Amino acid sequence: MIVRDTVQMPCPHCQHVQDFEVLLLVTGDMEPPLRDRIISGDWATFSCQQCQRQERILYPTLYEDRVRKVRIHYQPNEAEAAQLLKQLPDMVASYGPDYADYQVRLVTHPLDFMEKVAIFTAGYDDRIMEAVKQALKQTDGLPHDLVDLYFGLNPEGEKLFYLYTPSGLLGLDFDEALYQQVAERAPEFKQEQFFVIDQEWAAQKNWI
Numbered sequence: 001m002i003v004r005d006t007v008q009m010p011c012p013h014c015q016h017v018q019d020f021e022v023l024l025l026v027t028g029d030m031e032p033p034l035r036d037r038i039i040s041g042d043w044a045t046f047s048c049q050q051c052q053r054q055e056r057i058l059y060p061t062l063y064e065d066r067v068r069k070v071r072i073h074y075q076p077n078e079a080e081a082a083q084l085l086k087q088l089p090d091m092v093a094s095y096g097p098d099y100a101d102y103q104v105r106l107v108t109h110p111l112d113f114m115e116k117v118a119i120f121t122a123g124y125d126d127r128i129m130e131a132v133k134q135a136l137k138q139t140d141g142l143p144h145d146l147v148d149l150y151f152g153l154n155p156e157g158e159k160l161f162y163l164y165t166p167s168g169l170l171g172l173d174f175d176e177a178l179y180q181q182v183a184e185r186a187p188e189f190k191q192e193q194f195f196v197i198d199q200e201w202a203a204q205k206n207w208i
Contacts, residue, residue: 009046009057016050022059028117029067038063039118039153044110056110063117070120072105074113081108088195106195115150122159124151124179127189130202131182136161136172143170182208 009020023043028035037043038061046055058076073088075081085106092104105126107113119126129151136142136149147164151174154160159174185207194201202208 011046011048011051011053012055013053014048014051016048018049020046020057023061025062025064028063028065028121035063035065035117035121039114039121040155041110041114058110061113063113065120068120068123069101070103070105071099072107072113072116072120074107074110076108076110078108081106085195089193092193104193104195105197111148111150112198115152118153119151122151122153125183125186125189126197127194127202128179128183128186130197130199131186131205131208132175132179133161133199134202134208135178135182142172 003023003025005022005024006019007022008017010017023034023037026034026038026043028038034043041056043061044056044058046057048054060076060080061074063072063074064070073084075084088104088106092099092102095102103120103126105116107116116126119129133149133151137146142149143163143165145165145167147166149164149172150162152160152162154171159176161172161174163170163172187207
């Protein structure tokens with residue numbers, strides 16, 4: 001299922017007004033091309049037909065994958081995200097028994113949204129992936145000026161980590177063996193929902 005809308009959007013740079021497609025709900029298992037647009041960041045990219053410049057437009061999107069049993073709420077407005085976080089337990093309860101074993105996540109940054117969709121699309125657990133990122137940050141092999149790193153899938157579907165540094169974006173091959181080593185140390189995750197899974201969450205876990 002896809003819920004989309006087309007709005008009139010002025011270019012942030014030259015003010016040229018043109019159509020901009022807004023994806024409000026994407027069911028990734030039914031529409032892989034739209035799922036891939038989220039992973040690449042294209043779902044939120046405004047490309048001006050006049051000045052040719054591009055700008056990321058932030059708007060809420062709900063992503064669902066019924067095969068991998070995940071729902072990801074992307075809400076870029078921090079105040080509205082905080083309110084949504086309070087409502088999520090009741091919202092999840094209202095989903096019904098068909099969603100009892102779904103993972104439900106809330107993210108507020110576009111890179112986190114892109115990463116979550118990539119993680120679940122690749123068949124991984126985002127809790128273990130956050131632990132892998134913690135392990136990588138403790139090694140000496142990363143750039144000394146690393147700002148952050150994110151799991152991703154390139155246009156060919158290859159798995160990698162994107163390394164964000166002040167001097168530019170770098171790539172690091174994904175280490176499947178490291179993921180499996182971390183997974184072996186992970187506890188058996190309960191059915192209790194953790195709606196926000198990030199590096200702050202991972203830093204509080206003593207098994208990492």
